[in-house]
Amino acid sequence: MTEIRYIKAVNQALWDAMEADPSVFLIGEDIGAAGGSFKATRDLLDRFGPERVYDTPISEAAIAGMAVGAALTGMRPVAEIMFMDFTTLTMDMLVNQAAKARSMFGGQGSVPMVLRTPHGGGLNAGPQHSQCLEAWFAHVPGLKVVCPANPADAYGLLRAAIDDPDPVIVVENKALYAMKGDLPDAPEARERIEIGKGRIVRPGHDATVVAYGAAVTMAEAAAANLAGEGIDVEVIDLRSLQPWDEGLVLESLSRTHNLVVAHEAVEAFGIGAEIAARMADIGFDELDGPITRVGAPFAPSPFGKTLEDAYRPNAERIEAALRRTLA
Amino acid sequence: MKLTELADLYRRMLLIRRAEERLQKLFADGQVPGFLHLSIGQEAVPVGVSSALSDRDTVSSNHRGHGHTLAKGVDLTGFFAEILGKATGLCKGRGGSMHVADLSKGMLGANGIVGAGLPITTGSALAHKMQRQGHVAAVYFGDGALAEGVLHECLNIAKLWSLPILFVCENNGWSEFSPTDRQLATNLEKLGKAFAMKYRSVDGNVIADVAAAAGKLVGPMRRYPAPAILECRTTRVRGHYEGDRQDYRDAGEIAALEARDPIRLAAEALAEAGAAPDLIAGIAAEVDAEIEAAAEAALAAPLPKSADILADVYTPAEV
Structure with a gap:
């Protein structure tokens, strides 16, 4: 290696x-x-x-x-x-x-x-x-x-x-x-990774965060923070967005009963919206709380450092979304 | 040009004309779903260009693409069936008039987006150059496409990289419903000069001229890859699409097109070359029979099954 x-x-x-x-x-x-x-x-x-x-x-x-x-x-x-x-x-x-x-x-x-x-x-x-x-x-x-x-x-x-x-x-x-x-x-x-398959990055039984790209590391950090409070969060890296691993997400939801979807892209009309809609349909009976989304606000990505920092999702926002789902 | 060669080209042109006239009638009878853009008056261009091409050479076309497709030698029944939206069509009824393709004949598709064939064909020419088999690519586009940005991107890259591509402009003077001279601050000859590209202009309604020019431009390209432009001055007889009343066009302009009818000019050239009248009549009878058989078979063919709606969106995994 x-x-x-x-x-x-x-x-x-x-x-x-x-x-x-x-x-x-x-x-x-x-x-x-x-x-x-x-x-x-x-x-x-x-x-x-x-x-x-x-x-x-x-x-x-x-x-x-x-x-x-x-x-x-x-x-x-x-x-x-x-x-x-x-x-x-x-x-x-x-x-x-x-x-x-x-x-x-x-x-x-x-x-x-x-x-x-x-x-x-x-x-x-x-x-x-x-x-x-x-x-x-x-x-x-x-x-x-x-x-x-x-x-x-x-x-x-x-x-x-x-x-x-x-x-x-x-x-x-x-x-x-x-x-x-x-x-x-x-x-x-060196292995190829099958398109259409996600991966459980961190297993957990209280809630599932589905993330991709840079949001995966953020979701892992949020999960680590909440672990200190005894909240056990499962993190899924979607890897592939089209097609996406609906079966893996549904299976995870059926164990954790709570779902957050996180991505760096603007939240509105995003990948998270599709995942939330599908799970609200085929996973409705599994849900114990609202499906929450974490993404960028509905604004162009700004240039200045304070603005960009405020714009990009981070571990704290994923943590907050998890608390809202679990509340 | 030898009489037999000219007779063969005339036959191919007449096949396109009669096929489109049959489609025109089927459209009027409500048998053709969607839009229909006819190339009546432009038949000599694709027949002349295709006379310089093989099945391994690639072409792509535009919304007015029936002639380009038929001249590349696609199956006539599959062609009719496609335009009628039948399951037996070349594209199983999923493409229709604006998307007929036959990859086995190097026909990379008609296209519903003006100018879109240009980068696709330029990429095909790049593939030909990498594969070193002496194949070439040709793209058909209208004068309206000269205003599209991708044309300029492609002329530049084709010249920079010496790609074996023939840019065939069918200049019929009309950009959909507007005269092109009110849309362009330049012309293709000047663009060709700007990109230092080999350029020829021909009367696109004279089959011998188109065929000779295409042959001269394509021949050398097979051994020494380089792009060239062939501008064919031609005539759009029908409207932008069937049902277009063309009230934006001067009646005199349309009436004058008759004198430049490429089929008539080809028949006259045949007669001048010594063809007996029954040769021309014989060709017409054969073509009519061929068209009728294809149209009847297409009309009788089944419609696609609605259960197949998801088929071919992606390539099935190999089993």
């Missing part, structure tokens, strides 16, 4: 996937000699050359659209969009084209493309470089969405996404890029 950072796990996944399959190639802005604006693609140009690592002009729609066309022509493109905010410029290609090609062509083919992009605040990057827009993509039939919360998952979910026959949006969290974790030294020992 070697301890590596989240961003290096992304880099290793790209490296291993490109070694394993010559049809995998990279396309994005500044991903070549510069190694990507967060260095996810460092050294890949040197190893694989300019015919596998395409440094593009600042043309996000073309990047996403070319990934669709290359995927329909036998390749496995992995596109990088520098900040999730910039995926707004790719929407036609992802929503109208990538997501629908298989269905609207009657299953003639698939679109095996991956689009990696970082979301999230904590860097004072301001309103156009911090947004968490994953719920938009999870709302579109035909797309898959994953959001790794640690280095091992960053590796395993990206490998699974590249193997997947359908378009997958891999949402990385830029505040987690420096997070450390273990990855096996032998390439064959």
Whole structure:
């Protein structure tokens, strides 16, 4: 085992996937000699050359659209969009084209493309470089969405996404890029993580917090705080947002009877809303209290430090939500 | 051009014309669900371009895509069935007129979004270049798409990376319901110059001219990948869609289109090349029979089952 950072796990996944399959190639802005604006693609140009690592002009729609066309022509493109905010410029290609090609062509083919992009605040990057827009993509039939919360998952979910026959949006969290974790030294020992499956990070029997991305660590901290009071909280890392592990969440709810959903994205109309709605339906008889949500307030993500700190969810807010559910 | 070649191209053009006329009638009879955008008057463009392409070459198209699709050699019955929304359609009745595709023929789909085929085809050309098999990609778009941002992104990247792609502009002068000259501050020739790209302009209603230009542009691209633009001046006879009364168009303009009818011009060229009148009549009879058989089969085909609504949204896991 070697301890590596989240961003290096992304880099290793790209490296291993490109070694394993010559049809995998990279396309994005500044991903070549510069190694990507967060260095996810460092050294890949040197190893694989300019015919596998395409440094593009600042043309996000073309990047996403070319990934669709290359995927329909036998390749496995992995596109990088520098900040999730910039995926707004790719929407036609992802929503109208990538997501629908298989269905609207009657299953003639698939679109095996991956689009990696970082979301999230904590860097004072301001309103156009911090947004968490994953719920938009999870709302579109035909797309898959994953959001790794640690280095091992960053590796395993990206490998699974590249193997997947359908378009997958891999949402990385830029505040987690420096997070450390273990990855096996032998390439064959590095595991893929099945898309659609969540993970119980911490077992508990009083309440369940379902979280993903940066909110997982926050939920663990909230659970640790409440443990001191004898409140035993189960934390689930969703890992995959579309499809999401409904069975795991329902099973947990049937043991804890209380549910909180936490994410960094704006609370209103978010992933949490879908989970709460589904559990209020299929898990209604299991509920002992209201399902509460923790997310960002309904405002653009602000720039200034005090404002951004107040804007982002944290362990205290998850703790407060747990108390409200348990009250 | 040899008589047999010209006769073959004429046959393909007539097939598109008769297919669309049949669809026009089916639409008027209420048999075609949704919208229908006909390319009557533009048949020489896809037939000429496709004469330079193989099944392994890829194309993508737009909302006015019946000609592009048929010229790529897709199954005629599957084509009719798709537009009628039948289970036996090329896309199992899920796409319809604006989304007909046949990946086995390199037809990556008609498209309901103006300009969307451009980045898809540019990506397909990138794949061809990486695969080194000498295949090329061609994208059909109208003059209205010149105002879309992705066109400029794609011309730039195709030139920067020397991608084997033919940009085929069908310039019929109309951007949906508005004359394009009131929408564009430039033109495609100037854009081609701005991107230092090989550019040719042809009378898109003269089949021999389109075929010759396409052949000249595509041939070298197979060995030395590089993009090129083929601008085809052509004529949209019908409205933006069926049911459009075209009261925004001058009656004289529409009447004058008859003289430039590509089918008529091709028939005249055939006669000039020495074709006997019964050759032309024979082609017409064959095409009519083929269309009738396909349309009848499509009409008789079953509708998709409502239970299949979730099928093909995702690729099934391998078992």
